[in-house]
């Protein structure tokens with residue numbers, strides 16, 4: 154029901170029950186806020202969004218105060234502006250002064266507020282906190298001195314991810330954010346999704362970087378440097394450098410990476426095609442025997458870590474296929490080196506991905522089983538952008554270049570891994586082909602697409618009906634998994650991505666990660682699939698060649714050794 158309110162002497166419409174902040178947003182009035190986020194419960198903690206409401210003695214936080222009929226609101230009165238400025242000054246009073254060296258310099262929300270509210274001198278000096286930064290994790294670094302206690306990380310971790318790694322401890326001036334039992338984050342139950350990091354307004358949560366060492370490696374004539382990039386990175390780069398009109402973003406990326414100095418450049422979507430071939434074959438066998446169903450995808454390293462830490466009873470339901478980039482990395486160290494007469498130990502293998510959990514994945518016991526890491530360094534999309542800028546590359550002026558063989562042939566199936574629902578859609582195309590020995594009549598399945606967090610599809614085959622679900626966001630997935638365990642839901646195959654919307658919304662993406670950017674990236678991925686005639690992994694001629702020359706056949710003894718892994722329980726404090 155719509156009601157009328159008065160904002161700055163102008164009558165506007167608002168929905169009954171919505172917050173003042175939401176109503177102001179709908180009528181185009183910007184009020185600053187730090188702690189508020191659309192999908193999270195309001196706290197009113199930062200008090201940056203305070204407004205004057207007639208009849209209220211004190212200023213009220215717009216993010217948690219509901220509108221009422223004919224409420225009279227002033228959003229930018231002198232009293233309001235003074236209060237906001239004081240709030241920023243208080244936050245700055247004990248904040249470190251090292252903005253120039255901070256990871257978030259230039260896109261820190263606190264810095265921007267100070268600028269917008271014209272904070273030009275230091276009127277207040279608080280006691281600087283002396284909290285140590287925590288470098289114990291592989292993906293995330295915590296720097297509590299820069300924390301402004303907005304609680305976004307706490308709420309994201311609890312309300313969207315569902316693992317509740319972070320929480321407030323102590324009171325008053327000793328209030329701070331900690332993990333359970335104040336363990337270092339590397340020893341906590343954190344699954345390295347990076348969603349806290351991407352939502353932190355300051356440099357209090359940043360990724361662990363391997364960026365600094367790369368210079369020396371690229372300079373080392375003894376090393377053969379290879380780089381692979383995941384499909385979600387390419388579509389994100391298009392946004393960052395405004396390349397949307399350029400159809401061949403991948404070609405631009407290849408050229409940029411060669412300019413940076415990499416010897417060989419690969420598109421990880423080849424690995425996606427290989428994963429589809431392997432898990433489609435694994436599924437057909439499991440489905441025929443009705444064993445360990447539903448089979449659950451394991452391409453999301455955060456989700457695998459979650460299962461190993463929180464739900465080891467489901468480990469046997471995970472597919473044993475490696476993630477696309479790990480499968481690709483195995484093929485680089487074996488097939489690629491063999492074809493090019495390169496000693497595998499000379500190869501320095503870099504992964505560029507949207508996923509902070511991959512930084513953990515390459516160090517995990519599973520990845521180290523063979524005694525050697527197949528991936529030597531992981532860079533996020535953010536780090537790639539920095540690398541491009543550092544090297545003074547104008548991507549808009551680059552001529553496109555192809556990626557390197559033997560992985561140059563890709564299909565749109567491998568690219569669909571960038572979005573939630575995409576891996577399931579790509580795998581179903583090949584499952585159908587394996588069972589029916591013919592292509593799906595309608596391979597592009599709209600039911601896997603769109604913004605819902607759970608999508609269900611059923612496909613009729615000679616071996617019976619296959620019930621498939623794709624779930625985006627771990628909190629939702631936890632509920633679905635519980636319902637499966639209690640028999641309330643039944644599926645044969647499930648794709649789960651921890652980050653909402655999948656890898657395009659990953660913790661390694663440029664900050665801020667806007668909803669409109671995510672939607673644009675999703676559209677871009679489906680556009681690629683629409684325009685691609687090679688839309689199924691089993692149509693990839695280079696993948697067929699790889700099996701002929703190296704792994705014999707999907708789900709064979711040889712391919713299991715090369716492309717599959719084992720998952721094991723991890724004991725952590727919960």
Ligand code: SF4
Nearest residue numbers: 300301303304306353
């Ligand atoms: S770590 Fe970042 S997101 Fe978390 S409370 Fe501190 S400033 Fe806010």
Ligand code: SF4
Nearest residue numbers: 310343344346347349
């Ligand atoms: S990385 Fe993910 S799981 Fe870890 S603390 Fe942040 S939101 Fe929670």
